[in-house]
Amino acid sequence: MPGTGPRAAPRPGGPADHADLRRLLAKRFAARTQTEWEQVFAGRDACVTPVRTLAEARGDGHLRARGVFGPARDGGDLLPASAPRFGRSAPPPLGPPPRPGEHQQEVFRDWGVPLPEPDTDATQRRTSD
Template identity: 50%
Template sequence: MRPVRGQSVPQRLQPAEAASPQRPAAPGGVDAEAGDGPATVLDLAERADVLIEGYRPGVAERLGVGPDACLARNPRLVYGRMTGWGQDGPLAPTAGHDIGYIAITGALGMIGPDPEGPPAIPANLLGDYAGGSLYLVIGVLAALQHARAHGEGQVVDAAIVDGTAHLTTMIRGMLAAGSWQDRRGTNLLDGGCPFYGVYATSDGGHMAVGALEERFYAEFVRLLGIGEEAAAARYDLARWPELREAVAKTFLGRTRQEWTDVFDGSDACVAPVLSLDEAPSHPHLAARGTFTEHGGQVQPAPAPRF
């Protein structure tokens, strides 16, 4: 179930659901607020394995289609609840969006290369999708397994704030161990490291560098052509600004495609930064069929593969 009223996002900004290969084969709709809506939902729940709703807390109960009502009709039902703030807590009844959810978890505050500038906004991939829907899927699948083994359904409370906070587990572990600073743009994986970052090329393009391990770094500086001196700078944090300047200056000497050709097939862990339009044509993604065309629109193919 999903809300059908109060939509404020212009249609041109809505996802192209009709052209998505992940869309349901036979989509339909039930207005849960109509006279016979709740009864129809309960009838569907009675023969369903999973029901997912995305209302604010309390709305499904008010409509008569909350977990208690649905599980009374089908004790094996997995009832998934997808919200930003969760089913309880001070913010539970309020509106929100991805950017706010990831902001209060600390995730947004650690993204971006400049400690003095604002955080970088990671589209809505981090909260809505990684911290939200994927955690909902994991919870629903676990609950389905339980229902099949024990004949007992469950309610899955998937909150974007919870999932996003859980995604920061490794970083929080590094922070506790003293190997991470709570200041963005100063760490190994957040742009503070000169051999893990993005550099501009002469044609306005960019190259992504992730040469963390010693042998990958050695390959990187060799192919970049910045000499033996750069090898020692890897271990000297005081020389990282100097190293970053040398790397940046060198990348500006060629185009993105020229650098792509230089690093192609190597273990230097360097890749071109592609746009959404360019990505499907990358030789590796094209060979794997990572993208597919459906209804005249290019879409990511389903993942993972079986």
């Protein structure tokens, strides 16, 4: 790739040069689409991985082949599978993630931390919804 070799980037001089280098890299990466960059690095010995949304990751062939996502108990969306996975023990189907605060009392009790005072305003808002 022309213009991307070691001479194309400014010589690192320390933290003062980081902003210039960041701008140079941002400009360079913005010049191509993610798909084009994937093609550039395909088959190369380079540690480059696209950043994907969860929806995109669920459809990624490599991640599917590795079993990174597993079926939900209710048959809904694929969820991130437990790791590590061992050959002689299959993890059970996954359930939905807990709701915020769902296990708060158990966690506080296990850690020996006093439970916080309930927020009566928040409790009233939840019960009125």
